[in-house]
Amino acid sequence: MNILLLGPQGSGKGTQAKRISAEYGIPQIATGDMLRAAIASRTPLGLQVKPVLERGELVPDGLMIDLIRERLEEPDAADGFVLDGFPRTTPQADALDSMLREIGRELTVVFALQVSDEICIERLLKRAREERRPDDTPEAIRTRLELYHRETEPLIEHYRTQGVLVPVHADGSPNEVFAEIQAALEQVAVR
Numbered sequence: 001m002n003i004l005l006l007g008p009q010g011s012g013k014g015t016q017a018k019r020i021s022a023e024y025g026i027p028q029i030a031t032g033d034m035l036r037a038a039i040a041s042r043t044p045l046g047l048q049v050k051p052v053l054e055r056g057e058l059v060p061d062g063l064m065i066d067l068i069r070e071r072l073e074e075p076d077a078a079d080g081f082v083l084d085g086f087p088r089t090t091p092q093a094d095a096l097d098s099m100l101r102e103i104g105r106e107l108t109v110v111f112a113l114q115v116s117d118e119i120c121i122e123r124l125l126k127r128a129r130e131e132r133r134p135d136d137t138p139e140a141i142r143t144r145l146e147l148y149h150r151e152t153e154p155l156i157e158h159y160r161t162q163g164v165l166v167p168v169h170a171d172g173s174p175n176e177v178f179a180e181i182q183a184a185l186e187q188v189a190v191r
């Protein structure tokens, strides 16, 4: 199963991706985690993207596309993956479409996690207090949500057109959201 999660920051993408990964035995590919790991180990990529993440801006498409192309070639992704954080822009989505086409694969389902900005901001400020992520400052949070609406939200239409979009109510508890995802995955499995 090749699964993609779309949703604003604070919609619970990471939480749900981890649960899908554990339940179905497919790797979670979380670009934010990959970038933070690169920053922590001071790789050339990490040094380049550190200030971008701190400002809450988007890493250039070319860098992200190369990173994902390499990651999808890893053997653990051969039987499926759950992508969390990529694509975030139309050029990234187009690149993913052609990458998958090249290797004869397609997205099984794209979940759009739906939740209001108010709830997202509340959850992100809570995470900022608990985890002290450098990009969870109020300014960076505002930038990220604006960028989500401008650059990433149009992808919902992109995948609706492809017939793979499944909207999910993401304002409930993690268990409630996961139950909705599992119910949808069962439908996909019998299709």
Ligand code: ADP
Pocket: 008, 009, 010, 031, 032, 033, 035, 052, 053, 056, 057, 058, 059, 060, 064, 084, 085, 086, 087, 088, 089, 092, 135, 144
């Ligand atoms: P959040 O979803 O809360 O913003 P992430 O951990 O998914 O957190 O991403 C953190 C940061 O990493 C983003 O603000 C952005 O700077 C960068 N990033 C992650 N994925 C992408 C992507 N696909 N394209 C551009 N930048 C990205």
